[in-house]
Amino acid sequence: MTSEPYLLLSAILFAIGVIGFMLRRNAIILFMSVELMLNATNLAFVTFSRQHGNLDGQVASFFVMVVAAAEVVVGLAIIVSIYRARRSASVDDANLLKF
Amino acid sequence: MITAPTIEWLLLSPLLVLLGGAALGVLVEALVPRASRYLAQVFLASLSIIAALALTITNWVSAEPTIAAMGSIALDRPAYLFWTLLLLFGLGSLALFAERSLGNGQSAFASSAATVPGSPLEREADRLHREHTEIFPLLLFSLFGMLMFAAANDLLTLFVALEVFSLPLYLLCGMARRRRLLSQEAALKYFLLGALSSGFLLYGIAMLYGYSGGFHLHEIADAITAGTGSNSLLLAGIVLVGVGVLFKLGAVPFHSWTPDVYTGAPTPVTAFMAVATKTAAVAALLRVFFVALGGARWDWQPMFAVVAVATMLVGSVIGLVQSDIKRLLAYSSIAHAGFLLVGVVGVVAAGEGVALSSVSSIGFYLLAYGLATLGAFAIVTMVRRSGGEANNISSWRGLGRTNPLAAGLMTLFLLSFAGIPLTGGFVGKLVVFASAWDGGYGWLVLVAVVFSLVAAFFYLKIVVAMWFSEPVEGETAEVGTPSAWTWGVLVVATLGTIILGLVPGGVLDLAGTAGQFIR
Numbered sequence: 001m002t003s004e005p006y007l008l009l010s011a012i013l014f015a016i017g018v019i020g021f022m023l024r025r026n027a028i029i030l031f032m033s034v035e036l037m038l039n040a041t042n043l044a045f046v047t048f049s050r051q052h053g054n055l056d057g058q059v060a061s062f063f064v065m066v067v068a069a070a071e072v073v074v075g076l077a078i079i080v081s082i083y084r085a086r087r088s089a090s091v092d093d094a095n096l097l098k099f
Numbered sequence: 100m101i102t103a104p105t106i107e108w109l110l111l112s113p114l115l116v117l118l119g120g121a122a123l124g125v126l127v128e129a130l131v132p133r134a135s136r137y138l139a140q141v142f143l144a145s146l147s148i149i150a151a152l153a154l155t156i157t158n159w160v161s162a163e164p165t166i167a168a169m170g171s172i173a174l175d176r177p178a179y180l181f182w183t184l185l186l187l188f189g190l191g192s193l194a195l196f197a198e199r200s201l202g203n204g205q206s207a208f209a210s211s212a213a214t215v216p217g218s219p220l221e222r223e224a225d226r227l228h229r230e231h232t233e234i235f236p237l238l239l240f241s242l243f244g245m246l247m248f249a250a251a252n253d254l255l256t257l258f259v260a261l262e263v264f265s266l267p268l269y270l271l272c273g274m275a276r277r278r279r280l281l282s283q284e285a286a287l288k289y290f291l292l293g294a295l296s297s298g299f300l301l302y303g304i305a306m307l308y309g310y311s312g313g314f315h316l317h318e319i320a321d322a323i324t325a326g327t328g329s330n331s332l333l334l335a336g337i338v339l340v341g342v343g344v345l346f347k348l349g350a351v352p353f354h355s356w357t358p359d360v361y362t363g364a365p366t367p368v369t370a371f372m373a374v375a376t377k378t379a380a381v382a383a384l385l386r387v388f389f390v391a392l393g394g395a396r397w398d399w400q401p402m403f404a405v406v407a408v409a410t411m412l413v414g415s416v417i418g419l420v421q422s423d424i425k426r427l428l429a430y431s432s433i434a435h436a437g438f439l440l441v442g443v444v445g446v447v448a449a450g451e452g453v454a455l456s457s458v459s460s461i462g463f464y465l466l467a468y469g470l471a472t473l474g475a476f477a478i479v480t481m482v483r484r485s486g487g488e489a490n491n492i493s494s495w496r497g498l499g500r501t502n503p504l505a506a507g508l509m510t511l512f513l514l515s516f517a518g519i520p521l522t523g524g525f526v527g528k529l530v531v532f533a534s535a536w537d538g539g540y541g542w543l544v545l546v547a548v549v550f551s552l553v554a555a556f557f558y559l560k561i562v563v564a565m566w567f568s569e570p571v572e573g574e575t576a577e578v579g580t581p582s583a584w585t586w587g588v589l590v591v592a593t594l595g596t597i598i599l600g601l602v603p604g605g606v607l608d609l610a611g612t613a614g615q616f617i618r
Contacts, residue, residue: 027287054313071262075290
């Protein structure tokens, strides 16, 4: 089994996540892009785990899932509280703090 | 048959005490009546931090350096040094968190963070004198994560610790009592950019795992020595892990969150981020890059040298034109991140015929910088106008006439930031630059000296405003009367800054014993 296609897919997913983060304006979508990056990493972990023949990478991907879930809780709390105050989840509207 | 893992309970007790204190704090929220929660939480939090500090110092004195918890936590002398610093800074931040006298019996945190700013619900919560005592368990959780981050000996622990200390900080940033929209915006920016940077860190960890087949720092170091893995994976891993940690440190080009978040967050939280986050980030940066990636140092030293120059440039030049004191201190902290990176680039190990290794000199620098920063932010919380903090520098004009004590202490801290002799900041800069010089980065030291002169200029701008300017009519700030909490921070910060400047020998010797990471 060759692992290159999986790593390539992981890199593509990661890049889509980064580009999505840079280009989109809605905080929720930015957040989804970050989740895509984390899942791309999971794919890389599992691929490398298979390649090296140990289970460390698979264990790591479980840790990543748990951490991502915890991050969702905190992140959505912040986004919802901002949405309730401003009636908008666009990061362009959150512009009170600047130089 | 699977053998049970061995856990060094006594050695890990500082971590466990903090985590236990934080978990108990959550229970206190649920079980203790509202009226007595503040006292219970402050008592529990300060007790946990002091107990953790005592246990850390006991272990530092008595225990041999070892790798604990199945290889995931390294308990060596640098770890104990950074833990002691973190716990001291945590205690100072706790004192600023607990301050209520300045706001007429109300803390700097929102009465109810879930309410919409300006809504009837918020006014109702204000009227009932509600307050969030959850800030204390959140502080403990964050401090626990920082301790783990500073001692993480495998990359997975590093990532989990990063999230454990970041998530409570995101929340704390959004909980200011005044100017809540700014505060929420700061929390959003910090959260989104923090999540992005931890994504980068994690992908870097995956690359290093792919390179070496293991998460432990020594496995990566062995793989680099053997040189059998793919170099592109190694380089990608170095860069991406560097991005993740440099973001937390607030180094250019990953600094853009720092001014906004430092300005918007409640001032005690800003103080905590400026001292403790920075300490934890530098500790982890040193450990990962010295222990795991030390064999590839020729690849990352130039990268860090460039980042250090850019960081000092942006911090000290853009700091010159700031008009908000918290924003100015944020740029100051960026400049200091640059000075710290100068020390990291040197990579001087202990016992190579040099006085202090990179790790020891950076530990000393962090102590001097942290004390001055805590003191400066304590003064920022005290200088007030019409009920809130007066953060505009124009309000600080003439402060030396109306309140010489506050202005005098602020001057001392600013002089320490600037690295004027007879303050702790001077000795800190001296030892850090000396270790970079010993590491063969003389040109970087020269650049750093130039930028510390530029940075000194903007500190002196505030000093001049306080002592030699006429107060602006209608914008003059008053100095509130704080409780013993803030006074305690100020006294310790003042004495520490002066003692580190006049007789640094004892602390330098102590830091000198913590020069070498365990592998």
